[in-house]
Amino acid sequence: MQKYLSYTAVAAISLAFAGEAMATEWNVSLWGKRRAFTEHVEKLAELVSEKTNGDFTLNISYGGLSNNRENLDGISIGAFEMAQFCAGYHRDKNPSITVxxxxxxxxxxxxxERKLSMALYDHPAVEADLARWNATLLMPSPMPQYNLVGMGDAPRSLDDFEGLSVRATGGIGAAMEAVGAVPTSMTATEVRQAMDSGVVKAVAFAPHAHMAFGTIENGDWWTANLNPGTVNCPVVANTDALEGLSDAHREALLGSIEEALDHYVDNYTNNTMEAWGPALEERGIEVISFDDESLQKFEEAVAGPAAAAWIEDMGNRNLPAQELYDFATGKLAELKGDS
Incomplete structure (x- = not known):
């Protein structure tokens, strides 16, 4: 006798398949290892999973999906749905945010840094710039001012940087060049080998990266207050993937960004920075501070010319460079006034 499934069984099977169809998995391309720099992505994955009862998951890969200089390329072709990158790794790919x-x-x-980045990411020229890569900017990875860990004789004045080979990207590289150093641009994952082989004698990083990538294992000195700038490293989503999410999943993702950033800032402030001083002390790394007069001369020699060169260069690329610069500096002044 032919057997038929009951209406209840059919309904149960249909719901099961519907549940499968609604489940969403995104692949996320990071690099290195889990560290302060990636805590907002880790928190975002946790929040999204919680809010969707596991129906939307972010599968985070540390280097298994792409080279860190090629994350934007991977986003552009949909090789993965989310990625982190640093503007200074490839300024030609994302010129607008290098401001x-x-x-x-x-x-x-x-x-x-967080609020300034989020404001700039909403600027129409920046959105259009990243749209060339089918990318939507989600959130920054706020970092403190970069400083140098170096090997050998410590610089006692700015003149002592003459001829020093330094890993420094973006504007920090320009600043180091202005005091006679020889900047080399390389990704974070390449730095330890470059130090071990003597390709560079010093590295410009934020504290978390000095710890995560082992520069303090080689270092003899640390510049506590050079503070030439920082690097902007956004997290982006593939725009088609973002638009293809259900309303509930999109809300779970976008509605979790601020909480993920809160977690990131709290962790960096209360964990990373508290560990930094003891890490230097344990390794006998000398802390170098420069006097105010030297730092003022450094800033005066670098800041104005670098900004003028950036505006000219980006203007030649048909970007509204002066507008972007004025927007960034004006927004920063506003933020300082509010704090």
Whole structure:
């Protein structure tokens, strides 16, 4: 006798298949290892999964999906749905946001960096710039001012940087060049080998990266207050993938960004920075501070010319460079006034 499934069984099977169809998995391309720099992505994955009862998951890969200089390329072709990158790794791919990497821009806190970045990411020229890569900017990875860990004789004055080979990207590289150093641009994952082989004698990083990528294992000295600038490293989504999400999943993702950034800033402030001083002390790394007069001369020699060169260069690329620069500096002044 032919057997038929009951209406209840059919309904149960249909719901099961519907549940499968609604489940969404995104691949996320990062690099290195889990560290302060990636905590907002980790938190975002946690929040999205919680809010969707596991129906939307972010599968985070540390280097298994792409080279860190090619994350934007992977996003553009949909090889993965989300990625982190640093503007200074490939300024030609994302020229608009390199305004935030200008030396001595004047950002003082992680919260200022966070709010300034989020404001710039909404600028029409920036959105159009990243749209060339089918990318939508989601959130920054706020970092404090970069400083140098180096090997050998410590610089006692700015003149001592003459001829020093330094890993420095973007505007920080321009700043180091202005004091006679020889900047080399390389990704974070290449730095330890470059130090071990003597290709560079010093590395410009934020504290978390000095710890995560082992520069302090080689270092003899640390510049506590050079503060030439920082690097802007956004997290982006493939625009088609973002638009293809259900309303509920899109809300779960976008509605979790601020909480993920809160977690990031809190972790960086209360964990990373608390660990930094003891990490230097344990390794006997000398802390170098420069006097105010030297730092003022450094800033005066670098900031204005770097900004003028950036505006001219980006204007030649048909970007509204002066507008972007004025927007960034004006917004930063506003943020400082509010704090």
């Amino acid at each position: 935030l990497e200008l030396p001595f821009l004047g950002v003082e806190t992680l919260e200022q």
